[in-house]
Amino acid sequence: MVSVDEYRAEIRSLLGTAPAVALPLLDCAGLVLAEDVLAGVSLPPFDNSAMDGYAVRAADVAGASADSPVELPVGEDIPAGRIDVPDLPPGTAHRIMTGAPLPPGADSVVMVERTDGGVERVRVFEPVAPGTHLRRVGEDVAKGTVALTAGTVLGPAQLGLASAVGLAELNVYRPLRVLVVSTGTELVVPPQPLEHGQIYESNSITLAAGIRALGCEVETAISTDDVGLFRDAIEPRVGEFDLVVTSGGVSAGAYEVVKDALTGLGVTFKKVAMQPGGPQGNGRWNGVPVVTLPGNPVSVLVSFEVFLRPALLAALGHRDIDRHRVRARLTEGLKSPSGRRQFRRGYYWQREGQVTGEVGPRGGPGSHLLAAFTQANCLIVLPEDVTEAPEGTEVDVLLL
Numbered sequence: 414m415v416s417v418d419e420y421r422a423e424i425r426s427l428l429g430t431a432p433a434v435a436l437p438l439l440d441c442a443g444l445v446l447a448e449d450v451l452a453g454v455s456l457p458p459f460d461n462s463a464m465d466g467y468a469v470r471a472a473d474v475a476g477a478s479a480d481s482p483v484e485l486p487v488g489e490d491i492p493a494g495r496i497d498v499p500d501l502p503p504g505t506a507h508r509i510m511t512g513a514p515l516p517p518g519a520d521s522v523v524m525v526e527r528t529d530g531g532v533e534r535v536r537v538f539e540p541v542a543p544g545t546h547l548r549r550v551g552e553d554v555a556k557g558t559v560a561l562t563a564g565t566v567l568g569p570a571q572l573g574l575a576s577a578v579g580l581a582e583l584n585v586y587r588p589l590r591v592l593v594v595s596t597g598t599e600l601v602v603p604p605q606p607l608e609h610g611q612i613y614e615s616n617s618i619t620l621a622a623g624i625r626a627l628g629c630e631v632e633t634a635i636s637t638d639d640v641g642l643f644r645d646a647i648e649p650r651v652g653e654f655d656l657v658v659t660s661g662g663v664s665a666g667a668y669e670v671v672k673d674a675l676t677g678l679g680v681t682f683k684k685v686a687m688q689p690g691g692p693q694g695n696g697r698w699n700g701v702p703v704v705t706l707p708g709n710p711v712s713v714l715v716s717f718e719v720f721l722r723p724a725l726l727a728a729l730g731h732r733d734i735d736r737h738r739v740r741a742r743l744t745e746g747l748k749s750p751s752g753r754r755q756f757r758r759g760y761y762w763q764r765e766g767q768v769t770g771e772v773g774p775r776g777g778p779g780s781h782l783l784a785a786f787t788q789a790n791c792l793i794v795l796p797e798d799v800t801e802a803p804e805g806t807e808v809d810v811l812l813l
């Protein structure tokens with residue numbers, strides 16, 4: 414048996430790191446920047462107005478008040494987008510809009526609300542300090558400096574900034590193309606009718622949804638437990654993918670299609686000291702990384718959480734690959750098999766003012782209890798040397 418930590422490392426090194434690729438900004442959402450981005454322009458690119466109003470010299474309106482306004486002739490209109498910006502002669506104002514370039518000579522902007530809004534001449538009711546309502550060139554980003562560092566996860570703010578500094582594409586770690594294969598002669602794809610002895614297939618949707626949420630591209634396939642049919646259906650497609658993930662057919666019985674088809678082709682099967690998710694396999698099939706998960710739906714989810722999710726995140730360039738881990742007190746006693754790390758589905762909460770949260774199990778240890786998983790918000794971790802954890806025991810909890 415290999416330990417959970419050894420097997421995690423094995424899957425991580427199997428998946429490696431995806432190559433970098435240039436993608437249009439919107440296709441980069443959720444992906445990780447592969448290299449630093451230098452700002453090709455300053456932000457703001459020029460001194461500009463933060464308000465709709467009048468560009469003035471502060472000295473010209475120094476004595477203004479509601480009772481004795483200062484009246485200035487209005488020279489020109491400077492809407493946002495005007496590129497031939499006229500100078501501001503002393504003793505005059507230009508009408509200016511938010512985002513418009515500050516005319517040379519002006520040192521501040523008076524909001525339109527502090528004036529009579531005049532078009533030919535304007536009466537100003539308040540003085541302004543020099544620099545008021547201005548946004549200075551380079552205040553946000555200076556041209557030539559690093560606007561986004563390699564390793565940044567690209568969300569709305571980061572992609573907006575990339576566009577703001579003039580980029581249409583970014584170099585990101587390429588989303589992996591993953592083939593998810595469910596195996597089992599008993600499997601029926603909804604909404605086909607079900608015979609007694611058959612079940613509806615669910616692992617492919619579980620895995621595809623989990624993998625796609627990380628930013629990968631996913632296709633799914635279903636195979637019976639016939640080794641020949643499995644090889645004929647899947648092998649020709651393997652080369653199109655960066656990773657193949659199978660579920661089912663890896664344990665100890667007869668008709669273990671994945672084990673039977675891939676043993677001797679570069680995939681090795683082993684037992685990991687965990688529950689659920691004990692029977693596992695991985696390797697390369699025609700050079701393509703393959704991870705073979707056990708078939709039980711909860712084993713699939715737990716294996717995804719413990720092995721695949723962190724390895725995929727690392728391959729996609731993420732640094733933060735682990736779920737947040739907190740300590741919590743069990744609200745119910747739990748039993749765990751000796752020598753195995755048990756991951757129980759749980760619900761974690763923290764009362765106001767409480768330092769350590771509380772956690773209660775959702776469903777039993779059975780790896781077929783998929784509905785209970787949907788009620789869970791965490792995995793409770795019971796270490797290898799723990800066989801009994803009474804109510805009140807402090808445990809590690811992985812927040813999902």
Ligand SMILES: Nc1nc2c(c(=O)[nH]1)N[C@H]1C(S)=C(S)[C@@H](COP(=O)(O)OP(=O)(O)OC[C@H]3O[C@@H](n4cnc5c(N)ncnc54)[C@H](O)[C@@H]3O)O[C@H]1N2
Pocket residue numbers: 595596597599600612613614615616617660661662663664665666669689690691692706707708709710712780
């Ligand atoms: N004699 C032993 N029997 C079993 C052992 C063992 O060590 N010795 N290990 C058990 C454990 S633990 C697990 S986990 C399973 C893993 O078995 P397989 O990977 O071979 O999975 P299957 O037998 O194909 O399926 C298990 C279970 O899950 C259902 N299943 C499979 N695929 C799907 C799917 N795509 N959607 C929904 N449900 C699926 C399948 O019908 C079975 O009920 O082996 C234990 N046995």
Ligand code: MOO
Pocket residue numbers: 687688689690691692707709711712779780
């Ligand atoms: O390891 Mo199996 O995944 O316990 O049910």
